[in-house]
Amino acid sequence: MTSKHPWITSGIALAVIAVFFLAAPSVYHNRSLLFSMMTFVALAQGLNLLYGFTGYLPFGYVGFFGTGAYTTSLLVLHTQVPVIGCVVIGGAVAVLVALILGPLLRLNGAYFSIANLAASQILYNIFSNQDLSTITGGPYGLKIDRVYDPVLSYGTMLVIVLLATALAAYLRYSRFGLGIRAVHQDPTSAAMAGINVVRGRLIVWMFSAAVAGLAGGAYAWNLSVFYPDAVFTLQISVFAIVFALFGGVGTVIGPVIGAIVLDALYNGVGISTPQYFEFIYGLLIVLLVLFLPSGVVSLLQRRGVRVV
């Protein structure tokens, strides 16, 4: 792979991902496991957009996912909009939430993460609140099984995965992305070079929220019956972070590889013995931070392979 034609290589990467997930159901028949794998690919990639290119780690990333899931489901229940339209609006509402939470970007690294986590807890408490159960279903969740469509929702999620990956390629190879990475390295110098720091960060933040919101919508559609915990659990943020870190943030294919490998591993080992797996995940995070902070793709990069 050469960096002379990054757009072509990125295009090839997109095509490989598309073929992989289109062919997978005919090889492996558990479509719902494949769907959840795609969900985490989308989330890891969406988180990578923000963390990999701006350095902000959104610990409450699941907040956008849940918002997308609830917006989509409520629209399906109360309007006549086609389901795909509902998913798109779910993404748009997540972007709106990101705009409202935009001032959080004023905070430094870890404080941003904590405040973002608190914001996602607020969203969870609003959607699952007993007092609002006539509107949101409260703690009893929602049911949209009349539009259940495993094939079409699978395709929708694949499109979201491709969109997220294309956005990552855009941030990695475009002029705008170059500016964003300059801001990440040294905001003051970047601002003096004429880059609009606040605008750039806000745009990436909204990209990232859009991916999570869309993924949440498609996830709710595929699941069709869910409790608020299922779409707001901290575990979703955690998986997205670990998958992205494991693969390698700041690259186009790193998070995709990380999510596919670790999610397959989780489905292979984790479901039967979740407690050991939680322990292994914790240990994996510790070891990654100490010894491999740039993920598995950095092993290739060290050998001189140019990774997309």
Added chain:
Amino acid sequence: MSLVEYALVGGILYGVFFALVGIGLNLIFGVMRIINLAHGQFVLLGGYGAFVLVRDLHLNPLWGIPLAVLGAIVVAVPLYAVVPRLQKSSDPEMLSFILFFGVAQMIDAILSATFGADQRTLPEDALGAGSLTVFGQSFPDSWWVATAASLLAIAGLYFYFTRTRLGFATRAIMANRDEALATGIDVQRVSAINFVIGIMLAGIAGVFVPYLLGSISPDIGHELTTTSFAVIIIGSLGNPLGTIIGGLVFGVGTLLMQTFLPSWSNLVPYALLVLIVLVRPSGLLGRSVRTA
């Protein structure tokens, strides 16, 4: 009117206790500039320590305090090994945040493998069976004991900061790490001691958590961590004694909500946290705000 008084008195007791819950996190951040995201899990370890003492040895749960002190030394001394490595990295705050999240996951896994996911309680009457009445509002003895223990621990910390050589060295590092190093303070040794003290305070707080929250279970660790963050951010990051103010605001706020709008009371710490960082990021967060 009596409802308001109930919320105020209870809020002060609750808040002083939560100042103790948060203070260790703030001490570690103030001295080492690293984020211990496993803080809530260390609080839980203290609580489970007391639970084991009561269940297996039939001791008073207060014996959990010396156990927490001992346990903190055993656990935190080896764990400190990762800190200098983190401090040398490109982004210590962010990387420590992720690393300690991993530690938290491991403690969660160990706790649920050992104790199961059930909610565990401590005997109601172990800290006194009665209740003490102030301003016509009565609260169980255990709340008063927890508050008294918190005040003692915080007073001890104040004494440590203002009267001991180690405390002076600690404050010097908090004020300016490089200058402290230049004046000949053994920064790594002092940091290690404060790391242990921070985790010790978390464990001591944990002994009382089953009384103040009703029970403990492995899944409340992250909630305790976020609440601690809310308390120390409302107070003053990096200044452990400012935590008391944060605790009081959080405590009174939570009990007022529990009294008047119970279903929304879980929101209080999160809403306070977001509100404060949004409205006054520079005022209450000090140096944590980006310049660009």
